Amino acid sequence: MDRELIVRRTSLSENILGFCRYLRHKDFRIGPAEEADALLAMETLGPFANPDIFRLSLRAVLARTRAQQLVFDELYSEYWCELEKAVDSKIKDAPEEKPKPKPAAGNFQSIKDWLNKNNKKDEESEAAAYSALATSGKKSFEGFSDDELTEIMRIIRRAAKPLTLQFNRRKQRARRPGDFDLRQTLRRNLRRGGDILELVYNKPKKHRPQLVLLCDVSKSMDLYSKFLVQFMYGFQRVVSRVETFVFSTSLQRITNQLNKNSFEHTLEELSLTVPGWSGGTRIGESLQTFVEDYGRRLLSRRTLVLIMSDGWDTGEPEVMEAAMASIHRQASKVIWVNPLAGSPGYEPTVRGLQAALPYIDLFVAAYDVESLRRNLII
Amino acid sequence: MQHPELERLQQLLQDQAYITDQSIVLSVFLARQLNKPLLVEGPAGVGKTEIAKVMARAMDTELIRLQCYEGLDATHALYEWNYQHQLLYLKMLEKQDTSPEEMERSLFDDRFLLKRPLLQAITHHKAPLLLIDEVDRADEEFESFLLEVLSDWQISIPEIGTIKATHIPQVILTSNRVRELSEALRRRCLYLWIDYPDYDKELAIVRQKVPDIDARLSEQICGFMQEVRKQRLEKVPGVAETLDWAMALANLHIDHLDKELVSATLGIILKDWQDIRQTQMSLSELFERVGAISKLDVNG
Numbered sequence: 001m002d003r004e005l006i007v008r009r010t011s012l013s014e015n016i017l018g019f020c021r022y023l024r025h026k027d028f029r030i031g032p033a034e035e036a037d038a039l040l041a042m043e044t045l046g047p048f049a050n051p052d053i054f055r056l057s058l059r060a061v062l063a064r065t066r067a068q069q070l071v072f073d074e075l076y077s078e079y080w081c082e083l084e085k086a087v088d089s090k091i092k093d094a095p096e097e098k099p100k101p102k103p104a105a106g107n108f109q110s111i112k113d114w115l116n117k118n119n120k121k122d123e124e125s126e127a128a129a130y131s132a133l134a135t136s137g138k139k140s141f142e143g144f145s146d147d148e149l150t151e152i153m154r155i156i157r158r159a160a161k162p163l164t165l166q167f168n169r170r171k172q173r174a175r176r177p178g179d180f181d182l183r184q185t186l187r188r189n190l191r192r193g194g195d196i197l198e199l200v201y202n203k204p205k206k207h208r209p210q211l212v213l214l215c216d217v218s219k220s221m222d223l224y225s226k227f228l229v230q231f232m233y234g235f236q237r238v239v240s241r242v243e244t245f246v247f248s249t250s251l252q253r254i255t256n257q258l259n260k261n262s263f264e265h266t267l268e269e270l271s272l273t274v275p276g277w278s279g280g281t282r283i284g285e286s287l288q289t290f291v292e293d294y295g296r297r298l299l300s301r302r303t304l305v306l307i308m309s310d311g312w313d314t315g316e317p318e319v320m321e322a323a324m325a326s327i328h329r330q331a332s333k334v335i336w337v338n339p340l341a342g343s344p345g346y347e348p349t350v351r352g353l354q355a356a357l358p359y360i361d362l363f364v365a366a367y368d369v370e371s372l373r374r375n376l377i378i
Numbered sequence: 379m380q381h382p383e384l385e386r387l388q389q390l391l392q393d394q395a396y397i398t399d400q401s402i403v404l405s406v407f408l409a410r411q412l413n414k415p416l417l418v419e420g421p422a423g424v425g426k427t428e429i430a431k432v433m434a435r436a437m438d439t440e441l442i443r444l445q446c447y448e449g450l451d452a453t454h455a456l457y458e459w460n461y462q463h464q465l466l467y468l469k470m471l472e473k474q475d476t477s478p479e480e481m482e483r484s485l486f487d488d489r490f491l492l493k494r495p496l497l498q499a500i501t502h503h504k505a506p507l508l509l510i511d512e513v514d515r516a517d518e519e520f521e522s523f524l525l526e527v528l529s530d531w532q533i534s535i536p537e538i539g540t541i542k543a544t545h546i547p548q549v550i551l552t553s554n555r556v557r558e559l560s561e562a563l564r565r566r567c568l569y570l571w572i573d574y575p576d577y578d579k580e581l582a583i584v585r586q587k588v589p590d591i592d593a594r595l596s597e598q599i600c601g602f603m604q605e606v607r608k609q610r611l612e613k614v615p616g617v618a619e620t621l622d623w624a625m626a627l628a629n630l631h632i633d634h635l636d637k638e639l640v641s642a643t644l645g646i647i648l649k650d651w652q653d654i655r656q657t658q659m660s661l662s663e664l665f666e667r668v669g670a671i672s673k674l675d676v677n678g
Binding site: 029031033034037040041044045046050052053056057059060061063064065066069175191193195197198256273293 | 404419449465565567568610
């Protein structure tokens, strides 16, 4: 009996290690320390028959983020189901039954085969999912390369610095040695009879500017939607205080959707939750909504407003003018980014844009990464 | 649950009026067995901090809490010398005839050492429970400093020497995911995600915490909360809000929900005006869906 148990346990621990290896293959960061933890956890729990406990304890030890936890269960059942087939349901065996010994190498080989097979299947199903998304009328974002995104973030980081830098002559206490604050130092040490024990430093106070992004996602902007998403995502990542809105016929706040951890998640959220993508354009009314609903909270002397639109407005220019005037009055700076402005011979003659023009501090063209680099880094 | 020790732990937590599920119990159990910190993440108001409090009571040990915030640094977490006290003492010593060596020795004495939570946890006579709350609010520098303490369990104070932990504390870290925590910290810990409770669990919690609530009302409240959370809200209400609401309505001796009542008391569960506006507009629809779950009085 004793010997049998040992045999069973070693094969179980081997399988756990195999599972760790499998997870590593699936981008889980698992090293020897985690493997040891997993084995130790199994040991403390002792022999048991409840597969749920087994699964949950492995999850507690091996999955380290929310995202990993979410995929863990699926990977778990995939792996152990396959293993059960391969090892002839050794784990489920009743203790009385004799375990059927099988060479370990055989196990791994079968798992490996299955891994490879499974990988291919994954790719296929993913591709299918993408096309399904496109035909269902929802916006699908394809073909974003990581390189491009990194590049865009880099540019935005450089561009955002001068845009959001605001000088302030006031000083604030600094923890690290810097400018010496004589007055505060004397005052603080006076309490202890004037022995200078503690030095006080200060540094220029930083303004924390608020950035508001208003992006046009109407039909006429469709050509640039890919760039638009990168642009919004990039700003949200790089600048600390950004609020992002999109508008076509109505205004929607998407700051939270953009704050997802990965770009893929963001895309997914956006395609699911932004209803008016590629709709008509009512810039004036959308801006009006913005002023009414968010203006009080977001617009101040520290606010920089970035509007990204081609200016094709189907509404009344008076509405547009009123909204722009209001934004201009309350914000510190209004920048209009126009994807069309880059083409030679372009004149901002669109009616809506004409109405807005007096209230724009800076008019720039940007329609892709390259133009963004050329025009936004001033 | 078939494991005797797990069952005992669950009972222990239950006795402290904490409703758990298997994954929570198991994580707590493993954290204790493997002697590893437990990192608890989840949305606000699902009882992350509560776990630590309950565990401390269940283990019958002291809870030492380090609340993290932006700008938290080592002196606030570890120790500080009580300068003022030392100076006064020095002035007193000057009047007496003590040698400089003697002076120095008595100046850096234990009694001038202000112990902050981490040092407290290390020097405690019995292994305490150390709660590092909202670790994501502290900056990255502090996080790496924390890593060092959590792995070595020793703190060196130049004037005294190295203090080694006599008992390794049980550590619970909580995070609201304001900032992604470093991979290194994650790898040191076991991970537990607590989500909003499902209907049954929430009902059990409400009945546990608000014992004199009407049975039908509690069902309706929980059913309603489940539906509210399915909406796209800026601030999704947690269990704490559910309990506030249940408590308020129970105090008013109300025995069922109706639209008017919900509309008037929405401010207890929703804390953002847009959320309130949105919910008020879709109240009828919400009620219909809740009705399917807990036979809510739709016409009420």
